[in-house]
Amino acid sequence: MSADFSARAVALAGACAGDVEIHSAIAEFRDLIGTLGLAHSVCGAWTGVSTHRVHRFFFNDWPEDWLALYNEKQIFADDPFVEEARRSMTLYLWSEVEKRRPLTPRAQAVYDIGRAYGWREVVGVPIHGPMGYQGLVSLASFDTATFSPQERACLDLMSRALHERCRREIGFGLVSEDMPKLTAREIECMQWVAVGKTDWEIAQVLGISRSTAHFHVEGAKKKLGSTSRSECVTRLALYGLL
Structure with missing residues (x-):
């Protein structure tokens, strides 16, 4: 990892803590992850339970044909990569999830679909917040990719910072309703x-x-x-x- 990459990642995280313009921050983020071979990214969150659950994408440049396939196969409900976000506190890789625990037949089918499409590695940065808030930043590559501990740290830092800047922009996940007044x-x-x-x-x-x-x-x-x-x-x- 170059000193320039590290410096830019830290600078982006710092800018996101302020009022940096969202689109320029996302552009810088995409440029930075591109230097590590990560061609696509998506950032979103969900909050609430059951019929009260709400999902929101903050930005998404996944290929259109992959999104269509993802929806057609109804992958989200069985996606082990998304499920891992509920279990992990730190950055993880698509390749690591498969090795971490036995996959169900449906989860294995999801992996097979992803590989057939062309994905070779996906980075996940899980976000946990109050009131059941769950966020996820995903970064994907069509090439086999490896990351040093320093690169993983930078990816984790700027992904969390950008997610929070996007969330804060629209106030997603804030409790707008009054606390239920139970006796x-x-x-x-x-x-x-x-x-x-x-x-x-x-x-x-x-x-x-x-x-x-x-x-x-x-x-x-x-x-x-x-x-x-x-x-x-x-x-x-x-x-x-x-």
């Missing part, structure tokens, strides 16, 4: 739901009737806009109420 009893009941207790068991623990326990659980579900107990537990956990 103390509703939260108490849901705490027991979270550990697998039934309405009858909750009633025994709290010294209330089964119907009263059910009433409080249903009240919590309604306030959270949840259709199931598991979804309600997940959303309460994301709000930090469990």
